[in-house]
Amino acid sequence: MSADLPVPGSTERTRVRRLADKTVVDRNVLNAILDAGLVAHVAVITDGQPYVVSVAYARDGDRVLFHGSTGSRLFRGLATGDSTCLTVTLIDGLVLARSAFESSINYRSVMVLGSCVVLEGDEKDRALRVISDHLLPDRWDDIRPPTKKETAATLVLALSLEECSVKVGEGGPEEAEGDETWPAWGGHVPIREVLGEPVPDELVTDQPVPDYVRKWTR
Amino acid sequence: MSADLPVPGSTERTRVRRLADKTVVDRNVLNAILDAGLVAHVAVITDGQPYVVSVAYARDGDRVLFHGSTGSRLFRGLATGDSTCLTVTLIDGLVLARSAFESSINYRSVMVLGSCVVLEGDEKDRALRVISDHLLPDRWDDIRPPTKKETAATLVLALSLEECSVKVGEGGPEEAEGDETWPAWGGHVPIREVLGEPVPDELVTDQPVPDYVRKWTR
Numbered sequence: 001m002s003a004d005l006p007v008p009g010s011t012e013r014t015r016v017r018r019l020a021d022k023t024v025v026d027r028n029v030l031n032a033i034l035d036a037g038l039v040a041h042v043a044v045i046t047d048g049q050p051y052v053v054s055v056a057y058a059r060d061g062d063r064v065l066f067h068g069s070t071g072s073r074l075f076r077g078l079a080t081g082d083s084t085c086l087t088v089t090l091i092d093g094l095v096l097a098r099s100a101f102e103s104s105i106n107y108r109s110v111m112v113l114g115s116c117v118v119l120e121g122d123e124k125d126r127a128l129r130v131i132s133d134h135l136l137p138d139r140w141d142d143i144r145p146p147t148k149k150e151t152a153a154t155l156v157l158a159l160s161l162e163e164c165s166v167k168v169g170e171g172g173p174e175e176a177e178g179d180e181t182w183p184a185w186g187g188h189v190p191i192r193e194v195l196g197e198p199v200p201d202e203l204v205t206d207q208p209v210p211d212y213v214r215k216w217t218r
Numbered sequence: 219m220s221a222d223l224p225v226p227g228s229t230e231r232t233r234v235r236r237l238a239d240k241t242v243v244d245r246n247v248l249n250a251i252l253d254a255g256l257v258a259h260v261a262v263i264t265d266g267q268p269y270v271v272s273v274a275y276a277r278d279g280d281r282v283l284f285h286g287s288t289g290s291r292l293f294r295g296l297a298t299g300d301s302t303c304l305t306v307t308l309i310d311g312l313v314l315a316r317s318a319f320e321s322s323i324n325y326r327s328v329m330v331l332g333s334c335v336v337l338e339g340d341e342k343d344r345a346l347r348v349i350s351d352h353l354l355p356d357r358w359d360d361i362r363p364p365t366k367k368e369t370a371a372t373l374v375l376a377l378s379l380e381e382c383s384v385k386v387g388e389g390g391p392e393e394a395e396g397d398e399t400w401p402a403w404g405g406h407v408p409i410r411e412v413l414g415e416p417v418p419d420e421l422v423t424d425q426p427v428p429d430y431v432r433k434w435t436r
Contacts, residue, residue, distance in 0.1 A: 013267060038323060039309055041259035043268035049231060049331065050261035050268050052305040056323050087270040091257055091411070096431070099361055100350045101368040105256060105274050113267065132318045142402040143317055150319040150394075172419035176368075184360040185425045190414030191436060193309070200405040201390035207403045213314070218409060 014165040024166040033108045034059040037088040044074045058134030063158045070155045081115045093190045097173030098182035112164040116157040127156045138212035193218040232383040242384040251326045252277040255306040262292045276352030283345045285374045299333045311408045315391030316400035330382040334375040345374045356430035411436040
């Protein structure tokens with residue numbers, strides 16, 4: 001499915017110029033990063049002022065889907081096809097070099113450029129399920145289906161993964177020349193997200209936590 | 219120190235209109251969110267195309283500091299005072315309502331609007347330390363100090379917290395009317411970041427992991 005798309009970072013706008021050694025052009029890595037994230041940051045320009053809005057999203061093949069309220073002023077520009085950028089950043093660790101300059105954060109990030117299209121009808125219904133399946137796997141069959149009113153109040157947007165870049169920083173530090181003998185410990189400290197114990201709300205009496213929830217990991 | 223600033227969300231551009239019940243106007247909450255995060259997403263517009271760039275940052279009183287390379291084309295616009303937006307989002311959990319519509323993600327987020335100023339001289343030197351102290355507490359005294367060349371290659375930007383909004387979603391779901399009796403488990407699943415065991419690099423022979431690193435938590 002991805003075979004027809006250009007490799008990440010292949011356009012002038014997405015070529016990674018800073019820290020180019022962190023650039024990744026593998027679509028499998030791109031997909032894995034998007035599939036591991038929950039929240040993206042999307043740019044919206046209104047009256048010349050940019051806004052960066054966090055949205056829950058899901059990858060659907062070669063595009064990213066996300067939704068917002070039809071009443072949101074910030075989503076209106078996206079719905080009319082304004083140029084946007086969607087970035088997903090996963091933080092993987094702290095990198096302790098022997099200098100501040102070479103110290104950094106390990107991360108995996110995807111930046112997508114393009115214009116969104118509004119999904120309608122069956123495609124919109126399906127997209128709502130795809131987003132739910134990504135964020136809350138196997139939850140869909142347990143919940144009350146969306147009403148027409150709820151769906152109408154939801155704006156569902158799709159952004160193609162055609163123009164994007166991928167950056168990955170991992171492992172320990174690269175030291176500046178001469179710092180190899182500086183007498184400080186160096187290395188990296190991994191960071192990962194973990195899920196805590198599910199907390200039932202006040203409506204739950206004796207229902208156990210569903211098995212599919214127990215299986216979720218991050 | 220914060221007393222003279224307007225409350226978060228008090229300008230027309232930062233008033234939270236969607237999900238206004240999640241709005242927070244307490245500067246202590248604002249500060250706590252910024253102090254808990256590592257990475258912010260910043261908007262940059264180049265040739266009409268917005269970019270969302272992730273940056274390591276630190277709060278310094280009533281402003282946010284972050285740095286980039288002086289060679290970065292994306293930072294050039296920020297350095298000349300273009301309007302920007304910096305957003306920090308911390309993901310706290312998954313919210314399982316009895317409907318997809320009311321299901322969501324728990325988060326704490328801060329959105330700051332404004333224009334950056336470039337820091338120079340002593341202020342720049344101090345800012346580099348403030349950023350390091352935030353990301354890697356107590357590391358500074360252990361590492362080789364920045365050289366003039368390194369500092370010259372680093373662009374350090376400050377963005378005032380004067381115009382910002384704060385949103386917090388926490389706890390379990392709010393159900394749509396009538397869903398209280400829907401026969402599905404509901405509640406929330408906390409998400410948190412944890413630090414793993416520090417990994418020494420190949421230059422470390424018998425140095426133990428520093429105590430200050432052991433004390434880091436997320």
